[in-house]
Amino acid sequence: MEARGELRIGFVGAGHMAQGVAQGAVRAGKVKAANVLASAPSDRNLGAFKKLGCKTTHCNSEVLQHCTVVFLATKPYQLPDVLREISPAITRDHVIVSLAAGVTLQILEELLPAGTKVLRVMPNLPCVVQEGAVVFARGSCAGEQEAALLKSLLSSCGLCEETPESYIDIHTGLSGSGVAYVYLFAEALADGAVKMGMPSALANRIAAQTLL
Ligand SMILES: NC(=O)c1ccc[n+]([C@@H]2O[C@H](COP(=O)([O-])OP(=O)(O)OC[C@H]3O[C@@H](n4cnc5c(N)ncnc54)[C@H](OP(=O)(O)O)[C@@H]3O)[C@@H](O)[C@H]2O)c1
Incomplete structure (x- = not known):
């Protein structure tokens, strides 16, 4: 899709939260719009990505083939099926970032191939206008480098802090509600x-x- 070495970000699920994160990252210059690829079953939300200059597809695995950092932005109940679908395409180079509320790192690590670098993010609604408050926690295989990359990307959506996973539900009450x-x-x-x-x-x- 783009020259080697450039950051390529993918979104599996292209709704409100995916659009908010993509807009923040593109407008802040963290990633080129042409290096963003979003997938969804219908065209309902993909138009917003196209308008931003991003690429779109109806094939979730294509996102994994083209992007190293992949945000999982479907509804939580849809995530297990999506993870089963994309797991064969996940490699040790991928950084998988789940936005799904209530889906713990333990569940994510159980559903993903062993050794996958996974992080769990909890945004709030104002992220869609880049005025959000976001916390994230990393899984057992995600290191400082992945945390720093994610913090840099999500800072374009508002305040962003790495926390223990146990703070995520507290954050949902505080900044979500x-x-x-x-x-x-x-x-x-x-x-x-x-x-x-x-x-x-x-x-x-x-x-x-x-x-x-
Ligand atoms: N909205 C918030 O304030 C908020 C706050 C915190 C966390 N979150 C989390 O963020 C995630 C996304 O929420 P949202 O509000 O952005 O939801 P949303 O607007 O309903 O978007 C969901 C997206 O998932 C797509 N999708 C459905 N099934 C799929 C599949 N099998 N494969 C790929 N994509 C699929 C939908 O496709 P179509 O476009 O075809 O419908 C849509 O683009 C959720 O897990 C939620 O818990 C949201």
């Missing part, structure tokens, strides 16, 4: 302004801007 409390707070601010006589649409816009 935390976003919802901020929405409630913004709504309460806007309601106050509406009670004072401001039109609702304007009050909501100002409340949102106040919290940025």
Whole structure:
């Protein structure tokens, strides 16, 4: 797909989170858009990748053939089937990064070929506009080099910290659910302004801007 030695990033699953990570990495200049390849069964989400200048396919294994760093970005329940499908194409050179909520490193390592370098990432929704908070933990075969590479890539989506895996569920409560409390707070601010006589649409816009 590209000259040897250049970083090539793949996404198996091309929805919200895959698009957020790809946009962040491309816009920050961490990877060339032409060196990004995303796969999904339908064209529903692939158009967003094409618009960014990335390559797309309907074949998951093709992503493994062309990319060394591969993000797994399907829904968690779809992941076991996807891992079974792509496992024959995984080599010791690949760095596999799972975005799937609730799928532990132990499960990932059991489903992947022995020796696979795997990392588990927990993003939050604001990653899709590169204002997220991300934590990640590495599996037993992923080293400093893989952690540094992942941190460099994900820093383009917002704050990014490596943590013990046990912090991942805490992070989900803090920054995943935390976003919802901020929405409630913004709504309460806007309601106050509406009670004072401001039109609702304007009050909501100002409340949102106040919290940025
Ligand atoms: N969204 C969040 O705020 C958030 C936060 C934390 C973690 N996560 C994690 O991020 C992951 C992705 O979430 P999302 O919100 O981005 O989901 P999403 O928008 O629903 O995207 C899922 C993607 O997976 C694709 N897909 C389905 N079956 C597939 C298969 N067999 N092979 C390859 N691709 C397949 C879908 O294809 P089509 O395009 O054809 O439908 C779609 O592109 C999840 O595991 C979730 O737990 C999400």
